[in-house]
Amino acid sequence: MSRTAAILFLALVITGSASARQSASVSGFVRDAETRETLILANVLVQGTSSGAATNTSGYYVIDGLSAGTYRILASYLGYRSAVFDVTVAAGEARRLDIELEPEGLTTGEVVVEADRESVEERQRLGVARLTTAAIRQLPTVLEPDVFRSLQLLPGVKAASDFSSGLYVRGGSPDQTLILLDRTTVYNPSHLFGFFSTFNPDAIKDVRLFKGGFPAEYGGRIGSVVDVYNKDGNRRETRGRLSVGLLSSRAFLEGPYSRGSWMVAVRRSTLEPLFAGLRSADVEGIPNAFYFYDVNAKVNIDLGRGDKVSFSGYAGQDMLDASFLEGLDIGLTYGNRTFSADWTHLFSERLFSELTVTASRYASDADFSIARTEVGRNNSVYDLTMKGDLEYVHGEGHTVKGGFWVGMFTMRLANVFDARENFASRIHAPYGSAFVQQSWKASERWNLGGGLRLSWFGEGNHVRLEPRASAEYVTRQGVRLQAAYGRYAQYLTLISSEVFSGLDTWLTTGRGVEPAYGDQFVVGVKSFLPGSIGFEWEAYYRTMRDLFQLDPFLQDPAGVDYDRLFHFGYGRAYGTELTLTRSFGRATGFVGYTLGATRRRFDAINEGAYYPPKYDRLHDLTAVVNYDLSSKWRMTTAFTYATGQAYTEPASQYRLVDFPFTAEEQPALVSPFNAARLPDYHRLDIGFTNRGRFFGFADYELQLQVINAYARRNVWFYFFDFDPDEAAGLVKRETVPQIPVPVPNIAFSLSF
Amino acid sequence: MRPILALLVLALLTSACDTTRPSDHVSEPVVEAYLIVGEAFAPVRLTRTDDLDGVYDAEALGIVGASVRVVELAIDGSPARTIDYRASGVTRGLYLPVSDERVRAAVRYRLEADLPDGSRLSAETVVPGELDLIEPERFETVYQSTDQFEIRVGPSTYPGRQEIYVLSLQPLDPDPANLTPFYLDALYGIGPDETWDPASLDVTKLEDILLASSPPINAASFERLPDQSIRIRLPWFSVAFFGPVRVQVNAIDDNINDFFRYQNAQLGGSTLSPGELPNIVDTVDGGRGVFGSMARQTVELTILRP
Known part of the structure; x- marks a missing residue:
């Protein structure tokens, strides 16, 4: 398979080269007219032709292959008014055209529908979903607007529970999703032990989710990619935003300076007054201290017309200090730090480069004192990388991109028991990868893409070749027929808990532990229905081979050979997703439906047969509707229905009566693994947003929301009590619910 | 087109009821015995698995009428000695060794139980070395x-x-x-x-x-x-x-x-x-439990x- 893909890729490069010729080009940056923030994946088209381009992650575009003449250039971006420019180019001219687009207001009555249709088309890439921060802030949410919880509403993305912000994309577990913030890997993107993600929506410019079939420039995970970019900061004026919510408060400030722009966003939990009140009321179980915070900051320095340097940083931490019983003390801190320095340089209008140095640190430190027995677990991950990309527009509709990614991954894990370190592991592994990919508009109807990624991981000295390919055919009616294939390799695995993410620990391949890898096949159909309703249908099939996960039956890792820490298995997932989107008018939103299945196979589980993991769901339906009640009021609703998750319903029990290590009988269950289903899941969230001027000096936004509006008591899991109060020998099934009652939320923001 | 659409809708609706039915209980024999180095051979308890509807009663579930023995195996796997068991006569499903021979360290034992229904249950343990x-x-x-x-x-x-x-x-x-x-x-x-x-x-x-x-x-x-x-x-x-x-x-x-x-x-x-x-x-052939x-x-x- 790899050889076939390599030949295909070479053929594409050769044929693409043959099509190159001397021609005129138009290139430049596309920016927000209010803030001069660059726009990622904005669409720039030459009207009356099939020529066009989308901006890259730096907001830069190149349209090549133009003959001498005058053209009408149309630029569009979802949420912005389209703009039209008449441009005359001479033969061989490289014309610079920087574009600024005006953002729309809350009402969308004056939108040029045709242009916006085209901007939506850009979103219609295979396997790609994009979220705007405005949409994230509008969605009803539990306590806090959240990037990942918003992503969970998309077709093909599932949540483990109401309490988890983890992403289960197309049958993959959360560790199969690469999470990037300004091109820096984030290893535990959660606050409140998994309840919501670390990304402050105030600071985020763009969120893209590659659900599958992603191009060769991304790697390191076998499932999907979440690519998040911080805002650059307002280049025209200093602006700010203050938000107060039930859980936390946020402050955001951005502005220009002589050489560029800056941005800083701070968020901190504000639960201390609540805890103090509860403690004064003698409520038990209130922690001595609990808080989380995060800070995002970015500075951009314009070095010249074609050079820009930016420095971006993130720091976040959760801290819990709690005491229970007489002599049980818990101290837990975990958090991420990331830093990236990015230099973009235009060698010419057709050759764009980006060089990034990143540092990412994740650390968790859990200490327990139980009757003066000290128990602890300390884990840290340091990831230092350098990435470089070159993007060359080679001819009409032909772009070649290549790059490298080298790094040093260091992981430390130590367990302490009774004040003595009884397990310690340190992995210090260099790694690297290189890729080349191209996109080629082979004809008016055909768009072809191909790529190859070569990756290496020092721990175990594993090398993998990962071919990628894609094809798109556009019919005369504008219907896009798409297909993609990719092979993906993964050198990391995550020890995590669906219940609690504060102790997440990453492990790597090593001697005797091969990388996981998988193939993804994706096909799709994208079009528009009457009324500018976007229609997207995709089907996928993916394999997961050589999965390595911490052996769930390992009691004590001390003295165990590295490869014996794991159990190894396989997985597969397949499904189809249907999305209908309406982006314009008083009523906007989307309806998404997924019919999917995912299976796993590990020798020690289910007698080695395939089984559905807990997050497998056959049906998943989501409807998100925004409706402008007036110029000031907007209503947002989100409804979700999903097949109940898989669980294990015990069929039989036995008890060890004479077990020599306990005074009581020891129960054991005999069950077909995950062969039963929890009751179906459904939930409705409703929110209202009111906007206006606040005493003439700021714009305000008031949000009133109710989560789980009709009090659906969805089941999280069943717990089997072997020793209930009713009678010894009885087994009682207890239900642990998800959010069982309507949860109100109120938030107030001021923008100035 | 319409029949296909109707079939698709029907398939979706029926599969929406994909709540795999919990499986039924099947009774299986259960063995329990723990050998301790240097001590007399431990009692062997034979019971059966039960459903989860009622109170688990080990004695009521005890298997009577079984023929039980523990065989010490030589390095080549051949029987080196056999310790026979008899029903305790007091507790249903409990079997006691007929002799007071002692468990040896670092050897392999096989427990065999011929059950009244004609099936055989067996399990092996490798005894840890002296402590x-x-x-x-x-x-x-x-x-x-x-x-x-x-x-x-x-x-x-x-x-x-x-x-x-x-x-x-x-x-x-x-x-x-x-x-x-x-x-x-x-x-x-x-x-x-x-x-x-x-x-x-x-x-x-x-x-x-x-x-x-x-x-x-x-x-x-x-x-x-x-x-x-x-x-x-x-x-x-x-x-x-x-x-x-x-x-x-x-x-x-x-x-x-x-x-x-x-x-x-x-x-x-x-x-x-x-x-x-x-x-x-599964460490027991023909049943469940622990022979440790x-x-x-x-x-x-x-x-x-x-």
């Missing part, structure tokens, strides 16, 4: 003092892996009045400054800690001394009662270790998602109040 107690035999220590109780044992052995130990504590005077502060609070919600009447407390709550054990601990978790002996410190949180306690160090075989490992996962103590309950690994073995050392210790 020597080096020091001490008796000790006193003040609760939560810096002078933690330590025990040193000559390491047991096990083929193909490091030794795995389970530490057990059995209070010899398990009175609520003797509870240490942590357990007094955990069981009865009584803080250190509160006054309370021991006679008013529900003693059934003590059942969980009348014999408490650690999970399996690898030898590498303990301090290994130059003479290869292992020093084991008693963690304070394991001490539930003041007064005399019996401390046992058990070097366990694979079967007992497997039961601990998988039962822990069934009770929610693993990385599996909540509600995912794997079956305990261990080497054991026991010392008595007095925990003094600070």
